[in-house]
Amino acid sequence: MLQFEHVSFSYRDAPVLQDVSFFVDAGERVGLIGANGAGKSTLMKTALGLLTCDGTITVDGVVVQPKNLPTVRQALGYVLQDSDNQLFMPTVLEDMIFGPINYGVPRAQAEERADAVLQQLGISHLKHRHNHSLSGGEKRLAAIATILTMEPKAMLMDEPSTALDPKNRRRLIHTLNAMHVTKLIASHDLDLVLETCDRVILLSHGQVVADGKAKEILRDKALLEANDLELPFCLTEPPK
Amino acid sequence: MNQAERACQELQAMDELAAKSSLIHRIGAGSKLLVTILYIVTVVSFSKYDIFGLFVMVLYPVIGYQFALIPVRTCFYKLRVVMPLVCAVGLLNPFFDKQIILTIGGVGVSGGVISMLTLMMKGVFCLMASFLLIATTSIESICAVLRRIHCPKILTSLLLLTFRYVSVLLEEVSVMTQAYHLRAPGQKGIHISAWGSFLGQLLLRSMDRATALYESMELRGFHGEFYYAAGEKGARYSWLYALGWAALFALARLVNLPALLGTLFA
Amino acid sequence: MYGIRIPHKKEGFFMHMADALLAPGVAATMYVVSAAVATVSIVKLRKEEKLQKQPISKRLPVMAVMAALVFAGQMINYTIPGTGSSGHLCGGMMLSALLGPFAGFLSMIVVLAIQCLFFADGGLMALGANIWNMAFYGCFVGYFLIYRPIMHSRLGGTSKGGARVRIIVSSIVGCVLTLQLGAFSVVLETSLSGISDLPFGAFVGLMQPIHLAIGLVEGLITGAVLLFVYEARPELVREANAEKGKYSLKTTVVILAVVAAIIGGGLSLLASGNPDGLEWALFGNEDAGYNANMGLDEENYGKSSGAADAAASIQEKTAFLPDYAFSGDEENPAGTTVSGLVGALMVAVVAGAVCTVGGIYRKKKAK
Numbered sequence: 117m118l119q120f121e122h123v124s125f126s127y128r129d130a131p132v133l134q135d136v137s138f139f140v141d142a143g144e145r146v147g148l149i150g151a152n153g154a155g156k157s158t159l160m161k162t163a164l165g166l167l168t169c170d171g172t173i174t175v176d177g178v179v180v181q182p183k184n185l186p187t188v189r190q191a192l193g194y195v196l197q198d199s200d201n202q203l204f205m206p207t208v209l210e211d212m213i214f215g216p217i218n219y220g221v222p223r224a225q226a227e228e229r230a231d232a233v234l235q236q237l238g239i240s241h242l243k244h245r246h247n248h249s250l251s252g253g254e255k256r257l258a259a260i261a262t263i264l265t266m267e268p269k270a271m272l273m274d275e276p277s278t279a280l281d282p283k284n285r286r287r288l289i290h291t292l293n294a295m296h297v298t299k300l301i302a303s304h305d306l307d308l309v310l311e312t313c314d315r316v317i318l319l320s321h322g323q324v325v326a327d328g329k330a331k332e333i334l335r336d337k338a339l340l341e342a343n344d345l346e347l348p349f350c351l352t353e354p355p356k
Numbered sequence: 357m358n359q360a361e362r363a364c365q366e367l368q369a370m371d372e373l374a375a376k377s378s379l380i381h382r383i384g385a386g387s388k389l390l391v392t393i394l395y396i397v398t399v400v401s402f403s404k405y406d407i408f409g410l411f412v413m414v415l416y417p418v419i420g421y422q423f424a425l426i427p428v429r430t431c432f433y434k435l436r437v438v439m440p441l442v443c444a445v446g447l448l449n450p451f452f453d454k455q456i457i458l459t460i461g462g463v464g465v466s467g468g469v470i471s472m473l474t475l476m477m478k479g480v481f482c483l484m485a486s487f488l489l490i491a492t493t494s495i496e497s498i499c500a501v502l503r504r505i506h507c508p509k510i511l512t513s514l515l516l517l518t519f520r521y522v523s524v525l526l527e528e529v530s531v532m533t534q535a536y537h538l539r540a541p542g543q544k545g546i547h548i549s550a551w552g553s554f555l556g557q558l559l560l561r562s563m564d565r566a567t568a569l570y571e572s573m574e575l576r577g578f579h580g581e582f583y584y585a586a587g588e589k590g591a592r593y594s595w596l597y598a599l600g601w602a603a604l605f606a607l608a609r610l611v612n613l614p615a616l617l618g619t620l621f622a
Numbered sequence: 623m624y625g626i627r628i629p630h631k632k633e634g635f636f637m638h639m640a641d642a643l644l645a646p647g648v649a650a651t652m653y654v655v656s657a658a659v660a661t662v663s664i665v666k667l668r669k670e671e672k673l674q675k676q677p678i679s680k681r682l683p684v685m686a687v688m689a690a691l692v693f694a695g696q697m698i699n700y701t702i703p704g705t706g707s708s709g710h711l712c713g714g715m716m717l718s719a720l721l722g723p724f725a726g727f728l729s730m731i732v733v734l735a736i737q738c739l740f741f742a743d744g745g746l747m748a749l750g751a752n753i754w755n756m757a758f759y760g761c762f763v764g765y766f767l768i769y770r771p772i773m774h775s776r777l778g779g780t781s782k783g784g785a786r787v788r789i790i791v792s793s794i795v796g797c798v799l800t801l802q803l804g805a806f807s808v809v810l811e812t813s814l815s816g817i818s819d820l821p822f823g824a825f826v827g828l829m830q831p832i833h834l835a836i837g838l839v840e841g842l843i844t845g846a847v848l849l850f851v852y853e854a855r856p857e858l859v860r861e862a863n864a865e866k867g868k869y870s871l872k873t874t875v876v877i878l879a880v881v882a883a884i885i886g887g888g889l890s891l892l893a894s895g896n897p898d899g900l901e902w903a904l905f906g907n908e909d910a911g912y913n914a915n916m917g918l919d920e921e922n923y924g925k926s927s928g929a930a931d932a933a934a935s936i937q938e939k940t941a942f943l944p945d946y947a948f949s950g951d952e953e954n955p956a957g958t959t960v961s962g963l964v965g966a967l968m969v970a971v972v973a974g975a976v977c978t979v980g981g982i983y984r985k986k987k988a989k
């Protein structure tokens with residue numbers, strides 16, 4: 117589904133990604149973890165063709181290069197860290213049908229899709245709301261809805277749980293677990309990764325340091341701390 | 357509360373008003389826009405001494421507000437912005453125009469006083485009418501009307517996109533202002549040493565936001581065309597509404613109704 | 623000077639024309655000229671689009687976010703050292719320095735439209751005039767006449783420090799000049815509309831000095847912001863690293879001098895028609911027969927200037943319903959007074975009744 121082969125990227129001569137290779141199969145739920153500046157967002161942007169890099173990235177059998185971008189971007193849904201940047205149309209509905217219409221889906225059909233997604237996420241009441249009047253949690257769900265309406269084959273999410281309160285965070289986790297698409301979730305929120313992903317890729321200074329089962333890596337205190345991370349909250353032992 | 361915060365709340369209040377449902381809300385945006393423009397043009401075209409004729413025009417906003425279920429007082433807060441220039445110009449009229457043109461109970465009223473009053477009335481009336489329009493009509497429907505009269509797409513798209521980000525940036529300015537004042541008690545505004553960096557920081561961040569925004573559009577297949585909804589269709593009585601008011605405005609403008617009423621009853 | 627404290631708390635207080643200050647003819651004219659400039663801007667942007675093979679749509683997000691930034695930036699109070707008051711940003715110069723004059727102009731239109739629709743700064747009918755007064759001068763005159771020539775000049779030397787000097791100087795000169803032009807246009811439009819009895823000269827004397835101070839402060843703010851941006855990301859400030867000597871500063875100075883001479887000459891001509899307009903107006907204007915023409919300023923003042931005469935005749939032709947001197951009131955004011963008062967009273971009663979009934983209805987509905 118998503119394949120990185122020897123991908124490297126430098127920003128002003130500073131290496132951000134160094135020889136990154138991994139493969140994500142269809143239906144997999146992968147967490148991308150790493151400290152600030154480890155290269156998580158850059159990695160996602162290279163997959164989307166927003167940044168050009170050395171090496172080869174293949175999305176669903178299509179190589180990421182300028183002439184293939186429409187196909188690649190239709191296959192990959194990208195949920196931005198700041199929902200305000202994702203929601204630029206006046207209302208939630210118009211935002212949701214923005215993508216499908218641009219990809220040639222007739223309006224009526226796009227609206228049907230939007231209705232289905234709204235129902236799936238349980239936010240039908242937001243349909244005609246103005247984007248600027250939404251709360252933080254509603255914005256995040258609406259942003260996810262705009263991507264789901266495009267029916268992507270895989271979803272890339274950048275810090276999906278930032279600025280969410282516990283209840284909204286819980287709701288997000290349920291939502292993520294209920295979505296059956298391939299997912300690549302970049303996050304510092306290791307508890308969220310533990311609950312939503314089966315597999316974890318640990319990035320450090322632009323390199324893949326570990327790649328394996330979520331439960332194993334996230335329990336490995338030494339490995340996490342060596343890469344400027346900490347054990348997920350739920351796995352730390354209560355102080356004696 | 358700082359200015360940005362207040363502006364945020366004003367926007368929110370407008371949103372709540374526009375989300376109501378009433379006879380006026382259901383009228384097509386085109387008819388409402390037309391009526392508003394006709395109203396403003398009519399009001400402004402009254403002679404500056406025709407205070408009684410002008411006074412009839414108060415009925416449109418008063419009736420409109422009632423049917424739109426909007427409390428009249430909500431718009432008066434907004435008067436603070438336009439009225440200073442209007443008042444500054446108007447208040448000087450009595451000094452320059454001293455000819456007595458009215459006598460009420462033996463007291464002469466000069467032309468300047470009358471023209472000052474009509475000027476202020478015009479200011480208030482026009483504002484009330486614009487407020488009635490925007491409190492009952494969403495900006496999307498107004499843009500849809502603008503597109504129908506061939507306003508360039510780039511302008512309407514820009515308007516909608518800007519409107520979307522106005523509230524985002526207002527919130528940022530509001531939070532930044534609060535953060536500034538928490539560390540600078542007793543300062544009324546931003547000190548000169550921070551003039552550049554305060555807005556400059558936000559500007560740089562906003563440039564990054566614009567990039568992210570464009571990326572997020574591009575990722576969803578954007579290639580230069582916005583498909584905004586055509587706006588809700590107005591109720592059937594929309595054009596009747598426009599015609600009716602247009603006729604009444606014309607009547608009020610051409611016939612001095614209060615004088616006529618007065619002669620009938622006095 | 624008349625015992626009125628001039629509130630300069632909010633920049634643009636005196637620049638935002640209200641509907642009430644404009645005659646329909648003047649407002650329509652301003653709409654037409656502003657629309658023409660907007661059309662030119664769009665055409666120019668399309669040309670740039672073809673030249674750079676970069677669709678306008680790509681610039682739309684930046685234009686929108688910057689317009690929103692200017693809008694939000696106007697809500698910031700900048701304390702002016704040594705005074706109790708504060709300055710504000712208008713934005714035209716800043717936008718054109720960042721986006722270029724054409725995109726900047728379109729962004730300013732949008733800012734003014736949102737201000738007029740949602741915040742009642744200016745009015746629907748006055749929007750055309752406001753676009754001209756604030757966006758046109760700031761974006762075009764400020765950019766082409768001041769900003770670009772200064773940025774291309776060798777002012778301040780060729781080092782990085784020189785660029786800083788050029789940014790500050792062009793911001794200040796640009797803002798002062800464009801605000802002066804804007805203020806002058808406000809006076810001109812109001813006077814042409816026949817709204818104010820204030821003689822043209824006195825009005826100008828009132829507006830220009832206030833806006834000199836406001837422009838100076840705005841220039842400083844704009845300069846400070848641009849300087850900050852230049853230090854952090856020099857590529858964002860247009861023409862900052864431009865080739866030197868492409869445009870001659872001398873040309874600008876000459877153009878400015880000519881403009882100043884024309885405006886100054888025009889003003890003194892107008893003023894000479896009425897030496898010391900203010901005092902004359904305050905003490906004994908009736909003797910001078912000023913009131914005889916019911917305050918259409920340009921008729922009185924125009925006698926000394928052909929341009930004003932022409933303007934007056936244009937105004938007469940363009941006025942939507944041209945009957946400013948309401949003859950009924952003038953000839954027999956007392957006759958209509960009584961009936962008028964009674965009628966107005968009845969209208970007030972009707973309005974009050976509508977409000978009360980509406981209020982009761984709403985309360986019932988709420989229950």
